[in-house]
Amino acid sequence: MTKKNLILLLLLFIIAAVGIAFSASEAPDDPTKKGYIGAETCKGCHETQFETYSKSIHSKKAVKGPEYKEACETCHGAGAKHVEKGGGRGVDIFDFGKKVDPKSRAAKCLSCHDETPHLANWNLSRHSAADVVCNDCHSVHSQGIKNLKMKEPELCYTCHLSIRSQANRQSHHPIKEGKITCSACHDPHGEFGSKMIKADSINELCYKCHAEKRGPYMWEHPPVEENCLNCHVPHGSNHNKLLVRKPPQLCQSCHALSGHPATPYTSFETIQGAATASKNRMMIRGCVNCHSNVHGSNSIQGTRGQRDIR
Amino acid sequence: MINRVSILTFSLILLSSVSAYCAESSFEGDLGLTGVVADINGNRAKFNEYGDLKTGVYGNVRLRYDSDLWFLRFKASDLGYDTQNYRLEGGAYGYFKAYFSYDELPHNFTDSAKSFYRGVGTNNLTYSGSPTGPITIPVNPNTWPSTFDYEIKRKTFETGLKVDALKPFYLTTSFSQEKRDGIKPNWAGVSPGSAFIEIPEPVDYTTNIFNIEAGYAQRPLFAAVYFIYSTFENANDMLFFRNPLGTPAGVTDIYSLPPDNTYYKVGFKGSVQLPLNSKLSANLSESRAKSDTNLLDTKLATATVFNLSDSIFNGRVDTTNLNIALTSNPLQFVTGKIFYKYYNRHNKSDEISYQNTSGGAIVSNDLFSYHKNTYGADFLFKLPANLTLGAAYTRIDTSRDRADIPETRDNITRLTLKWNGVDFIVPKITYEYLRRNSDQAPGSGLEVVNYTFDVAAKHQNMFKAGVEIYPLANLNFDIEYKYKKDKYTNSPEGLQSTQSDGIDFSAGYTVGTFAQLSAYMDYERIKSYQFQLPTAANNWGLRLKDTSIGYGIGAEVYLVPKKLTLILQHDYIKSNGLADFSYFNASALTGGRTNDNIDINNWDDYSKMSYTAKLRYWPIKALTLTAGYAYERYRYNDAQYDGYDIAAIANAPAASNRAYLTGAYANPNYQAHVGFIGVSYHY
Numbered sequence: 001m002t003k004k005n006l007i008l009l010l011l012l013f014i015i016a017a018v019g020i021a022f023s024a025s026e027a028p029d030d031p032t033k034k035g036y037i038g039a040e041t042c043k044g045c046h047e048t049q050f051e052t053y054s055k056s057i058h059s060k061k062a063v064k065g066p067e068y069k070e071a072c073e074t075c076h077g078a079g080a081k082h083v084e085k086g087g088g089r090g091v092d093i094f095d096f097g098k099k100v101d102p103k104s105r106a107a108k109c110l111s112c113h114d115e116t117p118h119l120a121n122w123n124l125s126r127h128s129a130a131d132v133v134c135n136d137c138h139s140v141h142s143q144g145i146k147n148l149k150m151k152e153p154e155l156c157y158t159c160h161l162s163i164r165s166q167a168n169r170q171s172h173h174p175i176k177e178g179k180i181t182c183s184a185c186h187d188p189h190g191e192f193g194s195k196m197i198k199a200d201s202i203n204e205l206c207y208k209c210h211a212e213k214r215g216p217y218m219w220e221h222p223p224v225e226e227n228c229l230n231c232h233v234p235h236g237s238n239h240n241k242l243l244v245r246k247p248p249q250l251c252q253s254c255h256a257l258s259g260h261p262a263t264p265y266t267s268f269e270t271i272q273g274a275a276t277a278s279k280n281r282m283m284i285r286g287c288v289n290c291h292s293n294v295h296g297s298n299s300i301q302g303t304r305g306q307r308d309i310r
Numbered sequence: 311m312i313n314r315v316s317i318l319t320f321s322l323i324l325l326s327s328v329s330a331y332c333a334e335s336s337f338e339g340d341l342g343l344t345g346v347v348a349d350i351n352g353n354r355a356k357f358n359e360y361g362d363l364k365t366g367v368y369g370n371v372r373l374r375y376d377s378d379l380w381f382l383r384f385k386a387s388d389l390g391y392d393t394q395n396y397r398l399e400g401g402a403y404g405y406f407k408a409y410f411s412y413d414e415l416p417h418n419f420t421d422s423a424k425s426f427y428r429g430v431g432t433n434n435l436t437y438s439g440s441p442t443g444p445i446t447i448p449v450n451p452n453t454w455p456s457t458f459d460y461e462i463k464r465k466t467f468e469t470g471l472k473v474d475a476l477k478p479f480y481l482t483t484s485f486s487q488e489k490r491d492g493i494k495p496n497w498a499g500v501s502p503g504s505a506f507i508e509i510p511e512p513v514d515y516t517t518n519i520f521n522i523e524a525g526y527a528q529r530p531l532f533a534a535v536y537f538i539y540s541t542f543e544n545a546n547d548m549l550f551f552r553n554p555l556g557t558p559a560g561v562t563d564i565y566s567l568p569p570d571n572t573y574y575k576v577g578f579k580g581s582v583q584l585p586l587n588s589k590l591s592a593n594l595s596e597s598r599a600k601s602d603t604n605l606l607d608t609k610l611a612t613a614t615v616f617n618l619s620d621s622i623f624n625g626r627v628d629t630t631n632l633n634i635a636l637t638s639n640p641l642q643f644v645t646g647k648i649f650y651k652y653y654n655r656h657n658k659s660d661e662i663s664y665q666n667t668s669g670g671a672i673v674s675n676d677l678f679s680y681h682k683n684t685y686g687a688d689f690l691f692k693l694p695a696n697l698t699l700g701a702a703y704t705r706i707d708t709s710r711d712r713a714d715i716p717e718t719r720d721n722i723t724r725l726t727l728k729w730n731g732v733d734f735i736v737p738k739i740t741y742e743y744l745r746r747n748s749d750q751a752p753g754s755g756l757e758v759v760n761y762t763f764d765v766a767a768k769h770q771n772m773f774k775a776g777v778e779i780y781p782l783a784n785l786n787f788d789i790e791y792k793y794k795k796d797k798y799t800n801s802p803e804g805l806q807s808t809q810s811d812g813i814d815f816s817a818g819y820t821v822g823t824f825a826q827l828s829a830y831m832d833y834e835r836i837k838s839y840q841f842q843l844p845t846a847a848n849n850w851g852l853r854l855k856d857t858s859i860g861y862g863i864g865a866e867v868y869l870v871p872k873k874l875t876l877i878l879q880h881d882y883i884k885s886n887g888l889a890d891f892s893y894f895n896a897s898a899l900t901g902g903r904t905n906d907n908i909d910i911n912n913w914d915d916y917s918k919m920s921y922t923a924k925l926r927y928w929p930i931k932a933l934t935l936t937a938g939y940a941y942e943r944y945r946y947n948d949a950q951y952d953g954y955d956i957a958a959i960a961n962a963p964a965a966s967n968r969a970y971l972t973g974a975y976a977n978p979n980y981q982a983h984v985g986f987i988g989v990s991y992h993y
Binding site for chain 1: 402478499544565568593595599600618625651680788804891903907910916969
């Protein structure tokens with residue numbers, strides 16, 4: 001795709017967007033205010049919920065949220081019938097329980113947050129598609145960070161079971177130590193890619209923290225430049241440096257045709273093995289003992305740079 | 311850079327001033343002190359890989375001020391330690407928010423490594439003795455002059471501002487600076503790849519990132535432009551070290567380290583609501599990464615390079631990305647998405663050529679560029695009987711602009727089925743099939759390699775089945791099984807297949823108001839097979855098997871409700887690796903080798919076990935007392951590292967096996983007992 005085509009596509013998008021934006025009419029406010037009873041009435045039975053709500057950002061008039069509108073009834077709907085019937089979970093009231101249609105629950109939040117910039121891609125979210133919606137992770141009545149029901153990563157682990165397993169392994173990013181959160185790399189509210197990463201490519205994401213790998217290098221290692229995940233796993237691995245397999249076998253997956261890359265490195269070539277040759281290609285870091293600039297090199301000394309040696 | 315004393319002082323000033331100012335306002339916070347006694351036997355660095363847990367007193371502060379309009383939050387943890395973290399944010403609800411944060415993160419590799427080099431931590435490693443001639447390094451490492459820790463400390467300062475006072479317009483901006491300082495293990499081999507030295511490489515990096523985004527967000531339109539600018543500075547572009555294994559012995563050798571670079575990205579993103587409950591979203595961005603290196607600095611002073619086309623390498627990589635997606639939910643029973651992504655990595659770096667010998671072969675770098683076109687559709691249908699069917703198709707065409715790396719075409723099909731027929735059980739299954747076609751021509755091209763990863767033809771089958779069970783309102787189970795197999799269909803050697811099977815389980819049970827119980831279990835087995843071309847020496851195959859199992863159980867027991875709580879947790883993880891080799895040609899089984907004794911049974915084997923017991927007591931509502939004990943044990947066993955230690959020469963019989971080891975990976979085992987007692991006051 002040429003740059004000219006890209007600009008043309010962008011212009012088309014802008015024209016369409018502006019046209020639709022100006023032609024679309026705003027949804028009229030609900031003219032009926034019947035059946036609203038006010039927060040003080042709710043508090044009579046739901047004191048704890050009222051207290052937690054009162055301490056949350058949603059109770060601030062400045063944000064033009066529920067307090068600016070109908071307080072509790074902004075989200076739960078008019079409460080008169082609920083009161084008339086003596087209350088009860090879900091009795092003529094919107095209760096955000098698991099039995100309630102997820103899209104209806106999300107719609108309540110999106111009635112305000114649809115215009116929140118970081119929710120602009122909610123329509124692309126895998127969570128939305130899987131019926132995981134706002135109140136599965138957040139609670140208006142929570143005072144945690146971003147009103148989360150639990151801290152990361154435990155919140156994410158409640159669904160992503162295998163990620164916890166990976167993050168517990170001996171080589172891992174400092175996720176369980178609390179120094180990297182899931183949301184540092186993923187946007188739970190939606191991004192274009194399937195893993196909802198906060199970048200246009202895997203490498204762009206990794207370079208945010210590992211800027212030294214960005215190069216650009218004179219001697220490149222193409223699998224490295226195309227996708228860090230060719231050799232690494234992001235959450236945790238049994239192998240050092242979060243590698244998918246150990247060197248030399250990882251390297252021999254590709255470099256296998258001839259010469260020393262094709263040599264078998266067995267128990268005989270380990271430090272305590274019986275062999276007297278080739279041990280330095282096997283022990284400790286394997287191939288990387290010598291080819292240590294595997295992410296790229298600028299050396300013009302002999303073939304060192306070309307072979308990622310220094 | 312902010313030091314600990316100034317941060318502590320700042321915390322106290324902030325605490326007192328906010329307390330005074332907000333005496334009659336909504337103000338609350340916590341002050342906590344925790345005393346720790348840690349007894350660590352074994353590898354302290356591995357125990358504290360990303361931590362700084364040691365005997366001492368840890369402080370935590372949390373402040374929160376709120377009014378109808380203004381807010382202020384301050385949080386500080388691990389005050390004074392290498393893991394300390396501070397965050398101050400404040401602003402006016404609905405108008406703006408500003409924040410400052412400071413975070414420290416250590417990465418400890420090894421304590422008390424040793425090297426025969428002087429100048430460890432700098433980019434000039436030297437040793438005493440003759441500059442030429444035979445090796446003069448003492449064989450006994452106890453006489454080596456340098457003892458040091460392999461560790462990297464990250465210190466990150468960040469500030470940002472978000473303005474939404476002019477809704478529907480908004481502005482967000484941030485700036486962060488991360489400094490990394492320390493020493494990491496690196497290696498230098500001696501051509502042709504035999505003897506090597508472990509080298510302490512200095513790390514002195516500074517990464518700056520500036521972000522700004524401005525946009526408009528009001529139904530039905532969202533539109534924003536953004537700009538990112540980042541710089542990376544390495545205080546050491548080269549590492550100079552006297553090489554006892556070089557030619558001549560003791561020559562000052564050179565290691566090229568990551569170059570300084572700059573990066574920027576500019577982009578637009580937007581979405582617009584359309585009729586029929588539809589939305590069109592788009593994202594377009596361009597980026598550029600640049601570096602430059604004086605190539606003459608990367609060669610030995612004694613070496614000559616002939617016909618170097620340019621002594622300065624100007625690196626430049628441009629990327630272009632476009633995403634367009636249309637989502638729609640026109641009817642209650644169908645949700646759909648069609649999408650297109652174009653990604654182009656264009657390497658516009660200098661092409662450099664030179665000759666190592668006068669009139670010798672011309673050596674030149676091969677620039678790697680590629681572009682991907684991705685498109686597809688993803689639909690969800692609500693079917694009768696509370697079934698949800700998902701069907702998706704994705705096509706990825708990748709063109710790589712290097713003669714030796716093929717083009718590939720991926721076809722990915724995914725089907726999911728979920729049943730919501732009853733409240734207490736929700737089963738879900740997913741099947742995904744990937745077929746990758748490749749123009750691969752094995753064994754040809756600029757490099758003699760057999761491409762397997764992203765560029766080899768393959769079939770991939772993935773099956774996943776899970777079920778959420780809620781037999782009681784206070785009891786839940788979640789079980790998931792996953793199977794994935796990659797079969798490389800046109801790779802005559804190298805990696806042939808990988809297969810993984812895994813099962814994950816978690817459960818939670820609330821025993822009235824008395825306790826909350828939780829448990830999890832994870833099991834995964836990964837197998838792969840690779841083999842080499844049938845020559846006499848290299849006719850061999852390898853089956854790798856890597857098995858992981860982990861589990862944890864936890865309980866939170868409310869012994870006296872709102873007064874006394876007991877927290878218990880036990881976690882365990884174990885990995886077992888096997889490398890099963892086979893020589894297919896008996897003539898290659900020399901030196902006592904048989905097909906039974908060449909296997910490696912300890913291949914990243916390890917186990918980690920931990921126990922924690924904690925009591926929390928609230929004598930009054932505002933005061934929390936905590937006391938506890940934690941135990942952790944780690945055992946690691948791997949054939950590549952067995953016998954590794956600080957040593958001048960590992961296995962001396964042949965000169966090609968020579969190695970100078972600093973102890974970077976020596977004995978990672980540890981056992982730790984940690985006792986702690988803490989008090990926290992809430993006001």
